[in-house]
Amino acid sequence: MTEWNKRTRAVHAGTRRSKWGEVSEAVFLTQGFVYDSAEQAEARFQSLGDDEFIYARYGNPTVRMFEDRIANLLGYEDCFACTSGMAAVSGALTALLKAGDHVVAARALFGSCLYVLEDILARFGVEITLIDGCDNAAWDAAIRPDTRLVFFESISNPTLEVVDMRHVVQAAHAVGALVLADDAMATPVFSYARACGADIAIVSTTKHIDGQGRMLGGAICGSRDLIRGPIESYMKHTGGAMNPFTAWTHLKALETLDLRVRAQSETALNIADALEGHPKIASVRFPTHPSHPQQALALAQAPSGGTVLAFEVKGGKAACFAFMNALEIITISNNFADAKSIATHPATTTHQRLPQAQKDLLGISPGLVRLSAGLEDADDLIADLMTALDAV
Ligand SMILES: *Cc1c(COP(=O)(O)O)cnc(C)c1O
Numbered sequence: 001m002t003e004w005n006k007r008t009r010a011v012h013a014g015t016r017r018s019k020w021g022e023v024s025e026a027v028f029l030t031q032g033f034v035y036d037s038a039e040q041a042e043a044r045f046q047s048l049g050d051d052e053f054i055y056a057r058y059g060n061p062t063v064r065m066f067e068d069r070i071a072n073l074l075g076y077e078d079c080f081a082c083t084s085g086m087a088a089v090s091g092a093l094t095a096l097l098k099a100g101d102h103v104v105a106a107r108a109l110f111g112s113c114l115y116v117l118e119d120i121l122a123r124f125g126v127e128i129t130l131i132d133g134c135d136n137a138a139w140d141a142a143i144r145p146d147t148r149l150v151f152f153e154s155i156s157n158p159t160l161e162v163v164d165m166r167h168v169v170q171a172a173h174a175v176g177a178l179v180l181a182d183d184a185m186a187t188p189v190f191s192y193a194r195a196c197g198a199d200i201a202i203v204s205t206t207k208h209i210d211g212q213g214r215m216l217g218g219a220i221c222g223s224r225d226l227i228r229g230p231i232e233s234y235m236k237h238t239g240g241a242m243n244p245f246t247a248w249t250h251l252k253a254l255e256t257l258d259l260r261v262r263a264q265s266e267t268a269l270n271i272a273d274a275l276e277g278h279p280k281i282a283s284v285r286f287p288t289h290p291s292h293p294q295q296a297l298a299l300a301q302a303p304s305g306g307t308v309l310a311f312e313v314k315g316g317k318a319a320c321f322a323f324m325n326a327l328e329i330i331t332i333s334n335n336f337a338d339a340k341s342i343a344t345h346p347a348t349t350t351h352q353r354l355p356q357a358q359k360d361l362l363g364i365s366p367g368l369v370r371l372s373a374g375l376e377d378a379d380d381l382i383a384d385l386m387t388a389l390d391a392v
Pocket residue numbers: 084085086087089110113153157182183184185204205206207216217218
């Protein structure tokens with residue numbers, strides 16, 4: 001199966017059929033499982049075999065199919081599926097850290113991830129050092145012999161900065177630290193976490209895997225020892241396991257993942273091209289576009305920079321709002337990776353609560369728009385953007 005290409009594995013990996021031989025994966029909406037005998041129940045509680053279940057908070061056949069498929073897709077041995085991307089991030093961090101541990105993380109993190117590190121883990125005695133994730137020398141300087149874990153977004157949100165993952169992995173592994181990559185923006189199709197040696201890839205499956213704005217979900221992918229050891233232990237006892245219906249919609253969504261993500265990333269690149277040099281646009285950011293200062297690194301790591309771009313409208317917040325309000329096809333919202341194209345104003349929504357100094361440091365300016373390219377016709381989207389820019 002590992003010889004099959006990703007697109008084939010996204011359709012078939014992990015499939016288990018019941019005795020009726022259904023074509024489409026079954027959704028097992030069950031919390032519990034019956035045993036043939038009291039002895040069998042006793043044996044399962046002693047040690048659980050690969051395809052044995054006792055309670056859905058510990059595991060469920062539909063969820064297990066999804067876990068196997070996503071682990072296979074990202075190239076990891078195993079996966080634990082979670083209720084949301086944040087359940088995955090907080091679960092992985094909490095399961096692997098203890099008081100006194102030192103963590104180095106890129107500063108350009110998703111707001112909730114920053115909250116987990118700075119407001120929760122710090123309270124339990126974990127020491128956090130935040131650095132500029134694009135600066136290899138900053139990683140080298142911050143990683144110490146007692147660093148237990150490093151954490152970053154492969155591609156940051158909303159400013160699309162790219163971490164040199166091979167460099168960071170090498171520096172972390174040199175001191176025996178674990179590497180956790182938050183892989184939401186890189187997309188499961190173009191993910192390079194495994195190829196670069198990240199020990200754990202965390203995916204908000206809410207994003208490209210659902211891809212149609214319906215479900216929250218998350219996945220922690222890594223070695224069997226980590227996933228079925230500390231991660232599973234923590235997740236199953238604290239109640240963050242994915243529900244079977246979400247796993248089922250995710251399994252069906254994985255069948256079209258490759259087609260959707262490739263189409264959306266091509267559209268994102270075309271939009272970046274169309275906006276580059278526009279008189280009302282100050283700058284455009286898409287990792288694999290020639291205008292991106294890290295294009296060479298982005299291309300060395302993946303053939304595409306994902307499905308999200310960012311650009312700065314000249315004239316600050318007022319001009320930016322006028323532009324957003326004039327959009328007709330592209331909706332104003334705050335998710336990304338949806339089939340529907342979405343424009344977000346990070347400074348006043350997703351990143352509103354960051355102190356101004358942090359916003360300045362991260363480049364979250366009043367004119368910045370994050371645009372998630374959807375599955376609409378690219379020419380229609382570009383026409384929508386141009387008409388809205390004319391309205392500024
Ligand atoms: C969305 C997102 C999360 C959180 O995922 P949820 O499914 O919304 O909980 C974490 N990290 C990054 C980079 C994200 O984009």
